[in-house]
Amino acid sequence: MGKLTVIIPSYNEEDNIENTAKTIGETLQNADIEYDLLFVSDGSNDKTYEIVERLHKEDKRVGGIQFSRNFGKEAAIFAGLDYATGDCIAVIDCDLQHPPATLVEMYGLWEEGYEVVEGIKSSRGKESIFYKLFTKIFYGIMSSLMKIDMNKTSDFKLLDRKVVNALLDLPERNTFFRALSFWAGFKSTSVSFDVAQRQAGKSKWSFSGLVKYAISNTTSFTTAPLKAVFVIGVILLIFSAVLGVETLVNYFLNIAADGFTTVILVLLIIGGGIMISLGIMGHYIARIYEEVKGRPRYIVSKITSEKDE
Ligand code: UDP
Ligand code: MG
Numbered sequence: 001m002g003k004l005t006v007i008i009p010s011y012n013e014e015d016n017i018e019n020t021a022k023t024i025g026e027t028l029q030n031a032d033i034e035y036d037l038l039f040v041s042d043g044s045n046d047k048t049y050e051i052v053e054r055l056h057k058e059d060k061r062v063g064g065i066q067f068s069r070n071f072g073k074e075a076a077i078f079a080g081l082d083y084a085t086g087d088c089i090a091v092i093d094c095d096l097q098h099p100p101a102t103l104v105e106m107y108g109l110w111e112e113g114y115e116v117v118e119g120i121k122s123s124r125g126k127e128s129i130f131y132k133l134f135t136k137i138f139y140g141i142m143s144s145l146m147k148i149d150m151n152k153t154s155d156f157k158l159l160d161r162k163v164v165n166a167l168l169d170l171p172e173r174n175t176f177f178r179a180l181s182f183w184a185g186f187k188s189t190s191v192s193f194d195v196a197q198r199q200a201g202k203s204k205w206s207f208s209g210l211v212k213y214a215i216s217n218t219t220s221f222t223t224a225p226l227k228a229v230f231v232i233g234v235i236l237l238i239f240s241a242v243l244g245v246e247t248l249v250n251y252f253l254n255i256a257a258d259g260f261t262t263v264i265l266v267l268l269i270i271g272g273g274i275m276i277s278l279g280i281m282g283h284y285i286a287r288i289y290e291e292v293k294g295r296p297r298y299i300v301s302k303i304t305s306e307k308d309e
Contacts, residue, residue: 002087004028004035004107004158007080009073010094011042015200017051020094021062027100033107038084039064039094040076049302056304066302075298077155077177081164083303090158091177095198098156102193106158109189115163116181116188119156121195130207138214142179145222153178156193160186173297174220174287219283226284229277236273240266 006024010017021037028035041049041064052064065083067076077091088110092098098119106117139151155178159167163186170180182188205213218225243266250256 001034001111003085004033004103005080005084005086005089006035006037006103007077007084007089007091008037008039008094009042009076009080009091010039010044010048011070011073011076012044012046012048013094013201014044014047014051016094016096017048018055019199020096021055021059023096024092024100024103025059025061027104028107031104031107033104036061036063036086038080040080040083041066042073042076043067043070053304063304065300065304068299068301071298073155074175074177078168078175079298079300081168084164087161088158089161089164091155093156095201097196097198098154099193099196102156102191103158105191109191110158110160113187114189115160115186116184117158118181118188118190119154120152120190120192121154122152122192123194131210134207134210134214138218141218141224142221145224150179152192153182157181162186172220173291173295174216175297176217176221179217179221215283219287223284225280229280232273232277236270239269 006028008020008024013020017039021039024037025035039048039052039062041052044066049064049066052062055062056064065079067079080091081089088107090103090106092100092103102119106119109117135151142150159181163181163184166184166186167175167177167180243262247256247259250259
């Protein structure tokens with residue numbers, strides 16, 4: 001037995017908070033689990049945080065923090081981990097797309113001694129074709145690098161206090177929670193769940209947001225793109241060796257005049273290869289720059305907790 005802290009990242013979820021708090025609360029009460037709910041309002045500019053404060057007055061198990069601005073779900077999750085007091089900690093979406101009943105199952109596995117319980121999507125729910133294709137490419141790359149099927153993973157997980165402390169000890173700021181729990185190791189298991197429809201409001205993701213998320217997670221988690229630059233180089237080298245031989249042969253045979261098309265093509269290909277490589281390196285340098293600046297991952301502007309009664 002032990003207390004479960006449920007972290008709920010929430011960005012402009014005023015229509016969901018109350019229902020979500022009630023549903024999760026009831027589910028955990030019925031299962032006789034000691035819990036508290038920690039809403040992390042990610043710089044919401046609607047009534048999200050006010051509702052959390054009101055709920056806190058009625059039920060001290062509901063609490064929350066408010067960011068000074070929108071820092072993103074990843075920051076919200078880590079702030080939750082920072083502030084969580086439970087013996088085990090779960091992260092769940094505010095829109096009830098992750099079924100609260102699965103929390104009970106996860107808690108049961110934790111009691112059996114598992115330290116990481118991953119929520120695995122048995123289906124991905126309703127998504128546009130565009131979105132599906134995009135996530136397929138992104139998770140395809142991540143999966144082959146990490147040797148796990150990332151396409152089905154989610155941020156819905158339950159972690160033991162030990163694991164949370166290990167993650168909080170990581171010095172880096174650019175984190176990828178979804179993959180870090182695998183990276184951390186520990187005694188792990190998984191439960192599968194069906195992605196439900198979003199309860200109220202709209203998804204907070206835009207396409208450009210997703211592209212940024214994918215790039216930033218790839219560069220924060222792996223150096224594979226840098227190695228790919230080397231591979232591009234090798235391919236271009238082989239290519240140029242072949243062309244080089246041909247050019248020399250032509251030269252010595254005194255038929256070297258034509259080849260304009262080849263020159264243009266080579267220029268374009270090499271130019272493209274160099275620009276892409278520079279771009280990839282640029283991304284990593286940007287990463288290093290951000291880490292070196294050492295800015296906090298998030299800034300808290302308000303806290304609701306037991307102490308401020
Ligand atoms: N979220 C957040 N900060 C953001 C965007 C989203 O805390 O900048 C929260 C959001 O409130 C929700 C969860 O992250 O609880 C998942 O977001 P959403 O449902 O919009 O994403 P989707 O389910 O469409 O992937
Ligand atoms: Mg959602």
